[in-house]
Amino acid sequence: MIIIQNATYIHPNKDILFQEINLTIADQEKIALIGNNGSGKSTLLKVIAGQLQLNNGTVSCDSIPYYIPQLLDEYKDLTIAAALGIEEKLRAFKEILLGNMTEHNLDLLNDDWSIEDRCQNALSEWKLTDISLDYKIGELSGGQKTKVFLAGITIQEPQIILMDEPSNHLDHESRELLYQFIKDCRKTLLVVSHDRTLLNLIPEIAEMTKQGIVKYGGNYEFFAEQKEQAMNALDHDVKSKEKELRKAREKEKEALERQNKLNARGKKKQEKAGIPKILMGGLKNKAEGSSGKLKTVHEEKISGIRMSLQDLRTNLPEIDQMKFGFEESSLHIGKILVEAKDVNLKINGRNLWHQNLNFKIKSGDRIALKGTNGSGKTSLINLIIGNRQPTSGEISRANFNYVYVDQDYSLIKTEMKVYDMAQSFNHSGLQEHEIKIRLNRFLFSKDTWDKSCLVLSGGERMRLLLCCLNIQSQAPDMIILDEPTNNIDIQNIQILTAAIQSYHGCLIVVSHDQYFMNEINIQETIQLG
Structure with missing residues (x-):
């Protein structure tokens, strides 16, 4: 189980990446975490993995998570065995086989007598039979690096698995292996991915935004339908509010024009009645005061509508659609x-x-x-x-x-x-x-x-x-x-x-x-x- 409570992470430059984040993942639950670049998904995975510390809040796991990072350059100088954290255990196992059954070697092995066979089987599962555990990570292709860390799941046998963009750099055959693994997985699984085929295999989507994390009770297609419905409703609300704003401005204009006509008519009557100038000035000020109050009332109403509209618009996605927008090629179709x-x-x-x-x-x-x-x-x-x-x-x-x-x-x-x-x-x-x-x-x-x-x-x-x-x-x-x-x-x-x-x-x-x-x-x- 993973429990995240009131989690806040602030960059060293004091910029807040995310704050007051809450998320609970039950045992054997599979969740995909999605969100725009910069929302903090990868950072949150590193926090859960224990590689980064929160500025506020807590993260607790009932077992040590196994973490597959998106970027693997930091491991390039390590052997595969070292990167997977089994180098010392393998060395102890080989020493024991040679007869060096010291207490130190036995402690390092910790009764894991199947470690060597499990390593070979794991590499074979991910079609890595042509590499050995003493290869340097930096000698591998991008796809091989990812598959090494995926093989590490079988080797380490964790109860909690964290994956950050695991399908990046994988070819079609390797992606199919990953998809099958995700279908069959009976561990607690949290995956950050933009691979929509993969996302459709995971039964629950969690979206990370500036407002927090929201869970959706379905795969990516279900999430996309829910988001589309929400965006359609939001778009309708925006258009309704825009219409309300136009009507309010029209009413303001009509009311001010009506008040100005009344003021002008009253002034003519006063002039015909021969009212003294000093009284005329007072009546003029009174009329202007009435116009001012009327304008203030309408401005306050318009300001309230405008603020509501602004709040609605902030929830709209940043992009609608961006197209190339250039002239067509001069070549005829079929050339x-x-x-x-x-x-x-x-x-x-x-x-x-x-x-x-x-x-x-x-x-x-x-x-x-x-x-x-x-x-x-x-x-x-x-x-x-x-x-x-x-x-x-x-x-x-x-x-x-x-x-x-x-x-x-x-x-x-x-x-x-x-x-x-x-x-x-x-x-x-x-x-x-x-x-x-x-x-x-x-x-x-x-x-x-x-x-x-x-x-x-x-x-x-x-x-x-x-x-x-x-x-x-x-x-x-x-x-x-x-x-x-x-x-x-x-x-x-x-x-x-x-x-x-x-x-x-x-x-x-x-x-x-x-x-x-x-x-x-x-x-x-x-x-x-």
Whole structure:
């Protein structure tokens, strides 16, 4: 069981990340924790794991949690055994087998005589039979690193498991293993993820916002339906309040016009009646006082409505939809951009692909490049865009322009500032204020314009790139996306999805996120062995 009470975490710079957070997770309960980047999900997992301390509140667990972090660079100099916390135990086990049955070795082993077999079985379960426990973590691929820590669950046999974005960097086969593990898991499980296929396997969603954590009694699709209903109701309330505000302003205008007419009519009567000037002045002041009181009453009412409307609007999501918004490609739909006949590449004297590749890529196509890690997807992309030539076969390319978006969004220059990066795509001579309007539209407010691109998160880099393409105006003939949903949250995935849906050129995508692929209407597949 995990019990979090009144938890508050404040960054060293005194910024409050979250406060007064409460959450209870029962034994063998499975919960997915979602929320926008920066809401504190990963930090909360580190607090539960004992790696960070709260500024206020408490976290209690009835057993030691097993934690799989999102970022594994801190372990790069450790062996697999050391990273999994079993190095000393394994050493003691081997010493005992050699006859060194000392009290120290027996204490370290703690009667765990199956440790070596359990390690081998765990690595085998996650298809890691070609690596040994004395490998350095830094020698492994991103997917292998994650699978090592997933294998650690079988080795450590914990009752509480914490996972932070476990499907990142996993290929299709490995994701299927992870999904099966989550289905079969009978432990207490808390997962932070933006993988919506994974989220649909977990029976309860908890959303973390600035207001706290709210549990939803269902999987991600249930949560999305509930949120949509809530947003529709909120949108209705906002529109009703906006209508109320317009009516209040109209009534104020009508009442003031009516009062001014009455004042003018009264003044004429007084002048005809020959009332002395001193009395006229008093009557004028009285009329002005009546108008002032009337105006004050209406202003107070309007102010109250406006404040209510502002409160409602603060609960609306920051984004509705952001689209590329550029002119269409000049190429007609169906024009052949790339044609490959019996193409292959030699790597270290051997063909990269078991079978030669034959394909056509046309303007308007939506194509998935599929294959396991190491199957040559990046090499094929380089062939398509002309950065490499085949060692056998023929490839022909039409004259087309493209944008290649890799996993790190490296089109965003880390040495530049946000505004300068946006300006570098301004090929159509937009004015400065127009650039700033578009930055605001993509959630880059004034206080971020001088921010270094180096410190932007994955989601922020993605949004800035979309903004830059929007500023560029002319659509590329081809967009290539390499694992675009890795390291960005659900909100930013939705932004990216909406943008891609509005694009009508050729789209080539490498992704293991099947939910995302379905949403962007992928129609064809190039499968690599």
